[in-house]
Amino acid sequence: MVFVISADSVRDLRVSRPREYLMCPPERFAVAYSINPWMDPAAPVDTDRALAQWTGLRDLLVELGHTVYTLAPLPELPDMVFAANGAFSVDGTVFGARFRYPQRTAEAGAHERWYTASGWRYVPAAHVNEGEGDFAYVPAAHGGVVLAGYGYRTEPPAHAEAQEVFGRPVVSLRLTDPRFYHLDTALAAISDDNVAYYPDAFSPASRRVLAELFPDAVLADEADALAFGLNLVSDNKHVVLPAEAAGMAAKLGAAGYAPIPVDLGELKKGGGSVKCCIAELRA
């Protein structure tokens, strides 16, 4: 006898875990300079619209049962809405960011002050790293593995630094397509033990490593990645992703997840979407 388990019944079996997140409202959001191929300072940005879209995302996370903390935006830091870049935390330890570009350097201190005031153990970084932009954590795979991107922002020595800070294996992955300049534009943890990624954003060797570590990964194609379909946040069941990424939502649905589309079109002008706006706090 053969039992066929449908995506619907897998979805019913998936259990979401409540999360804690840190976000920063885009009250000062602008595209004032260009440090990634998505940013065009000549294109108009509607800050009120960005704020309304961001508020929708925050309210959705709260409705899903998650806790969202807010970091106050500072003047002269128009990219601060991309809170994922400010640090990376695992097991209650926070590894601070050190930004590549001077336009964003001061964001690291704002994050440090928030974490320190909130009682987290904060370890400052010696090498350039852009927090969760280039670090992902998969808690139940390979004993708790950190996936780390390099090629555009984070420097490889920061990967070794993170391994010393966390005592978890850190797997270095080389990004090779400038449109996908941060790891979180090309790969996401979708469950406690699995990831989704766009293979062509990585070097052939890194692709081999990913295929070896995650044989059941959900694979994205170029259209999915260009729609920022990998810039998602998952609670192990619900996967919040940009509405534009309908193809990615279908793939995740077929794999037994519950995709929830949100419109973050205004923030995409800065080169970011759902995941970029959210730092996960892993106590």
Ligand code: ARG
């Ligand atoms: N404009 C920002 C930058 O280029 C976007 C950051 C997006 N964040 C992310 N986690 N991918 O630095």
